[in-house]
Amino acid sequence: MAAIREARAVWNGDLMSGSGAVRAVSSGKFADLPVSWSARTEAPGGKTSPEELLAAAHASCFAMALSAALARAGTPPQRLEVSSKVTFDKVGDNWTVVSSGLDVKGHVPGADAEKFKAAAEGAKDNCPISRALKGNVKLSVNATLAS
Numbered sequence: 001m002a003a004i005r006e007a008r009a010v011w012n013g014d015l016m017s018g019s020g021a022v023r024a025v026s027s028g029k030f031a032d033l034p035v036s037w038s039a040r041t042e043a044p045g046g047k048t049s050p051e052e053l054l055a056a057a058h059a060s061c062f063a064m065a066l067s068a069a070l071a072r073a074g075t076p077p078q079r080l081e082v083s084s085k086v087t088f089d090k091v092g093d094n095w096t097v098v099s100s101g102l103d104v105k106g107h108v109p110g111a112d113a114e115k116f117k118a119a120a121e122g123a124k125d126n127c128p129i130s131r132a133l134k135g136n137v138k139l140s141v142n143a144t145l146a147s
Contacts, residue, residue: 009035022048040088041095051086051097058100058129059084062141065127066104069119075111080104099138100130107146116145 005027011020021032039047063082070077087099102124106116120143124130130139 019047022053049088051088054097054129055084055086055100058086058102058127058133061127061129062102062104062123065130066106066120066123069123070106070108070111070116073111073115073119075108075115077106077108077111079107081106097133097137099140100133102139102141104141105144105146111145113145117143119143 006025007022008025009020009022012018015037019034019036021034023031023033034047035049036045036047039045040049040051044052059082062084063080066080066082067077082102082104085099085101085103086097087101088095089098090096091098102120104120106120108116111119120141124139124141125134133139
């Protein structure tokens with residue numbers, strides 16, 4: 001059965017001087033997060049952006065996929081610390097999400113660095129958010145096994 005999640009956005013005004021807000025409808029976990037064009041292309045100024053929300057989605061999706069892969073390999077993680085840096089840049093005349101760089105530090109008893117890096121590469125290629133981005137956005141992962 002398909003899982004459907006909903007978020008809503010409201011925008012007021014034109015692109016350059018307008019602003020808006022985004023809300024998580026399904027979970028209710030965030031409401032009225034402010035967004036603006038300048039928060040996307042300049043300093044955040046206390047506002048979020050679609051790219052920051054995409055980074056959060058990619059980091060959490062990747063963490064789940066890597067956790068599952070490590071458990072299947074017999075080395076379930078104690079802790080995975082994941083960040084995603086999404087780059088939004090102008091390509092020709094169009095603003096575009098060009099990359100999502102994942103960085104993971106894993107606390108994984110019994111795992112070796114080579115197998116951890118291979119599992120991270122697999123999770124980068126196969127988590128649902130990565131699959132949604134694949135072919136349009138450069139994906140990378142830097143994986144470090146904590147000692």
